Amino acid sequence: MTEETREVRGRIPKELKIAFEIACARLEVTQTAALEDAIKDWLKKQESASAEK
Template identity: 85%
Template sequence: MLLLKGCATINPEPRHDVEMAEETREVRGRIPKELKIAFEIACARLEFTQTAALEEAIRDWLKKKESAADEK
């Protein structure tokens, strides 16, 4: 599944077949304190890194937005 935005193509599917270390970028944002604490607790309880959880959330958001755009 690909998302197109201007000239950029975004593939929200995870790429598990990549052997080389994938280049990464930092994402920043501000969220309510209570949401941040709940996120940290959930990640720790599930033994999931915050990076992995954020990547999953962003991929899910991209898929959701693509589905909404396809329905229009």
């Protein structure tokens, strides 16, 4: 069974986008996979911050 997906959009500085593209290519990781990991990490960080309050 295929997981349902949704598109996420946003704007970031040009230099950050270029660095992201280069890092993904160098690591042979898709940008989608890297973004998914980054969002998961960010959510964990927010949960930890909320638990500390």
